[in-house]
Amino acid sequence: MDMNSAVTVAVVAGVIGLLFALYQRSFVLSQDEGSERMKQIAAAIQRGAQAFLSREYRAVAILVLIVTVALAGLSQLPGSGMSILTAVAFVVGALASGLSGYIGMYIAVRANVRTAQAASRSLNRGLRVAFASGTVMSTMVVSLALLGISLLFITFVNQLGDAAQAASALAGFGFGGTSIAIFARVGGGIYTKAADVGADLVGKTEAGIPEDDPRNPATIADNVGDNVGDVAGMGSDLFESYASSIIAAISLATTAGIFVDDGSIEAAQVFPILVATAGLVISIIASFLVKTEEGADQERLLGSIRTGIYSASGLIAVVIIILGLSLPFGDKNIGIIIATLSGLVGGVLIGYFTEYFTAATYGPTQALSASAEGGAGIVVIRGLALGMMSTLAPVIIVVLVTLLATSQAGLYGVAVAAVGMLSTLGITLATDAYGPVADNAGGIAEMSDLPEEVRDRTDALDSLGNTTAATGKGFAIGSAAMTALALTAAFITALTAGGSSALGSAVNPADLLLNPQFVTGLFIGGLLPFVFSALTMVAVGDAAQQIVEEVRRQFREIKGIMEGAGEPDYERCVAISTDSAIRQMLLPGVIAVGVPVGMALLAVVGKGNILGEFIAPISLVGVLLGSLVSAFMLAVMMANAGGAWDNAKKHIEAGNLGGKGSDAHKAAVVGDTVGDPFKDTSGPSLNILLKLLAIVSLVIAPLIGSAFPPI
């Protein structure tokens, strides 16, 4: 199959995906919204989410504009090696990513109230509505990415007449997506945890009122946060991983050289597009398998989700084998099949181990719960240790997948492994985006005093959401690491394209491994995730503090608020969270873009003079590898420690170890407070950091490469 046919197929599938998303959207919106009270609450959440996203997108639009102008300007520099099409791809990527996040959130804040109402009728109806809203975002993300990449690539090839340059310009698409994602993840992450921690500290701890109690002025902000952080942020994050893995595969197919001899370059370019296309269609089909029956317990609910995911994985595996055998790969077909499947299996395994370390049904989290009897200090130590230990499985899995994939298909193998891992995103992301909707549904049920049995159902749905969220986070990190590795491979390969001497000429291995710029680059790269996490954690703390003060002020000044007579000023808390998040997301975002750009410029400027002793293109390679290692570890540790603390607390609240109000429970709440920014702000932001560093480098690689002509 040639590229034109593959793009045609991909476009058809992309359009089918968009139509399916529209269909699911209509299904969700056609559901009953319930009572007036429920509508009011939902409307407040919708206003808050809308307000945040508008503010965020306005702020980000300015940055997108600046970067677009910069990219366009660079492309006009004589001999920069960059194409103006990179700027075009950047804008399209940013728009597509922004649109995915927006629509995902649009539907999520409307599905929450409808899920609550549907749960009044049955558990299955609740699950269906919530899950359908998740599929809206997931199919939007996958369809837009697939449409964008395939249409841009074929256009660029026609325009530039050269697949390598086209692939290089295509990196702009991923860059555009990541630029939105970094702000969505960091800003949304700060928002959600500031509101959550702030609401809990005063509401639960000081005033002793339950979570989601309508008397708590921060409760609407808390519910808004679930959507802006977990839905929009997660959507942009995975949009980017998905797009970048395909772009890296196309790029490496073009530049890596192993496909040149037997003329299989086009097959290697077409393969990731076709795998992604098939994955989209399969995910849509598999999403119909997610359903349950009344009175289903946690295990059965989880089983229904798993049926969907595992069926999709099984089907895509078959398609990968067929594609690998039928495309003209010469003698590399078996190798490419193995590489792609290794990523698919690796993704499933990472999900499993994440669940093992964070679910209260397994040993680690049960031991963590038990340690709460030793007090807050002990539970924090144990949780940190659990998070650290949990890095073992994902790292070993990524290492094995990488070794297997490269042994079979070189660097291209890493990229298609990432494509394989993400091929079922159309359904895995749906299970993830479902979580906040179920969580909000529970909140709305609580706030509108729905009957006990409805809340039991929404609790069951919410609890399922927590598990899928943890698994989804593990998957997001693992795929981010694979994607970043593939992007780094594409960057290094691009750096030496055309015989550029950016990395020097052939050398003794020992000299290169001990190159001081490279080694110090590793240190700087290792440092970035720590600084980045420190900034985001402090941002959450600061913003939460403001919410705490505002809630205390309202409790003090608004008369009758505790008796339900006075109306809390929800908008004020929403505004505070929004302001803090927008203000504090800028520095981390600018660091993530600024460091590689700044280093690249210094490396170019330092060529041949004293500055070059300290910084060179290889420094940036060191930064990418160092940050990859360090961010991967930290992200897994934070996500899993956070998930385990959360579930340990819930385990105690379920009546174990003295239940709610016991000393063990108080200790577990401290752990959960620490875990909140870990798992929902800093940890997830690291995914984007590592991908952003790599994709920015890839975008500017031609600039560096052309500054160092062949010797």
Place this chain on the structure above:
Amino acid sequence: MDMNSAVTVAVVAGVIGLLFALYQRSFVLSQDEGSERMKQIAAAIQRGAQAFLSREYRAVAILVLIVTVALAGLSQLPGSGMSILTAVAFVVGALASGLSGYIGMYIAVRANVRTAQAASRSLNRGLRVAFASGTVMSTMVVSLALLGISLLFITFVNQLGDAAQAASALAGFGFGGTSIAIFARVGGGIYTKAADVGADLVGKTEAGIPEDDPRNPATIADNVGDNVGDVAGMGSDLFESYASSIIAAISLATTAGIFVDDGSIEAAQVFPILVATAGLVISIIASFLVKTEEGADQERLLGSIRTGIYSASGLIAVVIIILGLSLPFGDKNIGIIIATLSGLVGGVLIGYFTEYFTAATYGPTQALSASAEGGAGIVVIRGLALGMMSTLAPVIIVVLVTLLATSQAGLYGVAVAAVGMLSTLGITLATDAYGPVADNAGGIAEMSDLPEEVRDRTDALDSLGNTTAATGKGFAIGSAAMTALALTAAFITALTAGGSSALGSAVNPADLLLNPQFVTGLFIGGLLPFVFSALTMVAVGDAAQQIVEEVRRQFREIKGIMEGAGEPDYERCVAISTDSAIRQMLLPGVIAVGVPVGMALLAVVGKGNILGEFIAPISLVGVLLGSLVSAFMLAVMMANAGGAWDNAKKHIEAGNLGGKGSDAHKAAVVGDTVGDPFKDTSGPSLNILLKLLAIVSLVIAPLIGSAFPPI
């Protein structure tokens, strides 16, 4: 100056150092031990420390024996490239390190009671006794390392007739030292924190009795812990950094090649020995400058310590310049001076920034204290963020030192920078080893009801010790990172000695940077510190839990214990801490030695077959670089977060933010509990982990190298 003369000078200085240590020992032992009660308490601490060290050394002796036999056996394998002298050096290194730790602790547990008694007379007398005991260990460490290295090196050169092989065998000395250090740090670290946390949890929190109260059955174990963890562990740790930095410099002088052309190899070998020799003599002189007067405040006490350290730094800088100018380095003399001085300055700067981030007199720890008003969760989040942010300065400093040193003198520059950083260890380590003595003196004063004014003096001395301990930890980590970097450089260089193809032949840089074995090695290396920290943190938690149960049991079963009528069973708590520490130190220790050995063996076995696709000598290079980056970050983060939590708690206890017993204080205590294993167990153990991985690799490098003959 030739090697024979340099060794003569070093031996003379080493002997002077030992005599000075003996003199200081007599000075300390000649002091008054105070009342019978004080003698009794001190005797209990001495017994406990002795018991622990005997148990530890017995356990370690078996491992040392096994490793010695393995090294000797390997050297007999035909074509292994290893010398039997490596095994000899290993045993000598282990003995010297063990002896340093033993004598340091021997004097520390005798100086504590004498310091308490001396403080009854004046603050200056207390300071002098405590500091003198610190100099016993510091000069022992430095003298034994210097004697061992210089005598072994010249003997090996004579025996083997080849400086490169002699340098290679000398690595065994560092390996021997590190083998003791890993168990001393991990075992001692577990002991000290298990006893401390356990004593506090029941004593302070449940029973409401003060720290060091004689009614607390764990109080003797707590005091023993200060010595076995902080004195013996720190001594073995820095013995190893010190020895390894010199060994790496000698090794790189011999193998790195830049000194071959102008025949300056011998100068380059002699230089680190002479710098170290001068540093020892200067440290002894400078230690006489440490004194104070009655009524000195914290600032003045710190000033007296700083006078000693800064004078030593200034003097050694002059000596480094003179040596650099007078040795026949050809045109490289200025470069070598700059490289060595950059390390010296870097060490001082790292100490300064550590203090900035952890002392309550600066912004970060004050902000941390203030955040305690937000509750335990917030103070933990802030402390973690502070620790993460504090990695910035040391990393940038190490990066700049590395770039400067290598730009001036290649890889040899990194090694002499480490030698420069550690050149004043004779005094910096004394300020460190002083801390636990002062801490114990305070405990003994408390337990024996000495007058208020004496306790004020011991409190002042203790508080100073906390600051020097934090600075010392920063310095230990920074120097460990520099040393490990130098060792890694020596390893990589040794791997390719004699044209070995262990790392392959000259290649395109892009291919090497993306070598999958290398990149996955980085991941595995990055992972190890996380797993290692998880193991040590859990070990502390488990051991503390046992202490808690034992103390609760004694409070329950021993009649009249709370009224002071019944005698607590101190020995039982000492035994429990000892047993736990010995049992739990083994796995982390075995991992640290086993991973590089196992990988090296697999790499050799996998040569030329399918296994070789997954593991190769370059995998181990990746592991070393990955663990270096990751362990450095984690170690700094843990040490500084721990130090800041400790001081934030003390800041509140000093009457700020509501003082003792306030909610803020309770929150700060949680932070301190988390910080305890961070700063005293897991963090410091990482120093050894990263050095041990590197030195084990260096020791077995000839084995790997000879398995891959030149192509």
